[in-house]
Amino acid sequence: AQKITQTQPGMFVQEKEAVTLDCTYDTSDQSYGLFWYKQPSSGEMIFLIYQGSYDEQNATEGRYSLNFQKARKSANLVISASQLGDSAMYFCAMRGRNSNYQLIWGAGTKLIIKP
Amino acid sequence: DTEVTQTPKHLVMGMTNKKSLKCEQHMGHRAMYWYKQKAKKPPELMFVYSYEKLSINESVPSRFSPECPNSSLLNLHLHALQPEDSALYLCASSQETQGAGTEAFFGQGTRLTVV
Numbered sequence: 008a009q010k011i012t013q014t015q016p017g018m019f020v021q022e023k024e025a026v027t028l029d030c031t032y033d034t035s036d037q038s039y040g041l042f043w044y045k046q047p048s049s050g051e052m053i054f055l056i057y058q059g060s061y062d063e064q065n066a067t068e069g070r071y072s073l074n075f076q077k078a079r080k081s082a083n084l085v086i087s088a089s090q091l092g093d094s095a096m097y098f099c100a101m102r103g104r105n106s107n108y109q110l111i112w113g114a115g116t117k118l119i120i121k122p
Numbered sequence: 123d124t125e126v127t128q129t130p131k132h133l134v135m136g137m138t139n140k141k142s143l144k145c146e147q148h149m150g151h152r153a154m155y156w157y158k159q160k161a162k163k164p165p166e167l168m169f170v171y172s173y174e175k176l177s178i179n180e181s182v183p184s185r186f187s188p189e190c191p192n193s194s195l196l197n198l199h200l201h202a203l204q205p206e207d208s209a210l211y212l213c214a215s216s217q218e219t220q221g222a223g224t225e226a227f228f229g230q231g232t233r234l235t236v237v
Binding site (some may be wrong): 051 | 162163164165167170178210212214219220221222223224225226227228229230231233
C-alpha cells in the first residue's frame with residue numbers, strides 16, 4: 008500500500024531558524040517521486056520541491072532542500088533561515104505506478120514562524 | 123509561466139442552484155485535475171482528464187459534473203449540492219498523468235459554501 012506519514016501536526020519556529028518537516032513513506036514501487044507543497048491560508052497549493060527515487064543527490068530549491076534517505080524511506084523538507092511568510096500548511100506527497108501515478112498525500116504539518 | 127487560474131475565488135450557492143467552477147492553464151499540460159479539500163485535511167482527488175478525456179472519476183456523486191472543453195480549460199458543473207459539499211475546490215494540471223516525476227501545478231482554489 009502507498010502511504011505518506013507526517014507525524015508533526017504543528018510546529019512553532021523562531022524566525023531565521025532552520026526548520027525540518029518530517030515525512031516518511033511506504034511504497035513497493037521501485038520508481039516513484041516525492042513532492043512537497045506549501046499551502047498558505049489563502050488556499051493556493053504551491054509546489055516547492057521534487058525528489059526522484061533514483062536521484063542520488065538531495066534536491067535543493069533556494070531555501071528549500073529535501074533530505075532524502077531512501078533506506079529509511081524518509082523525505083524530510085528543510086527550510087533554511089525561516090521567514091514569517093513561511094507560515095503555512097506543508098504537505099508531503101508521493102506518486103508512483105501503484106497509485107496509478109496519482110498523488111498520495113500526507114496529513115500535513117502546520118508551520119508557524121514566530122517573530 | 124506555471125499559472126493555473128481558477129474562477130471564482132469564492133462562491134456561495136443554495137442547494138437548488140446550478141453553478142460552475144472554471145479552471146484555465148496555458149502551460150501546454152495535457153492532464154488536468156479537480157480536487158476537493160476540507161479544512162485542515164489534504165486534498166482528495168475527484169476527477170482526472172488526460173488529453174481532454176475523463177480518465178479517472180473517484181466515485182464522485184453525479185451532482186458534480188466535470189467538463190473539459192479543450193486542452194486549456196476545465197469546468198466543474200455543480201447542481202443540487204449539499205451543505206457537506208462546502209469545501210475548497212482545487213484545480214491542477216501536469217504535463218501528463220503518467221510518470222512518477224511529473225509535478226502538478228495548482229490554482230488558487232474556489233472556496234465553495236453551500237447554504
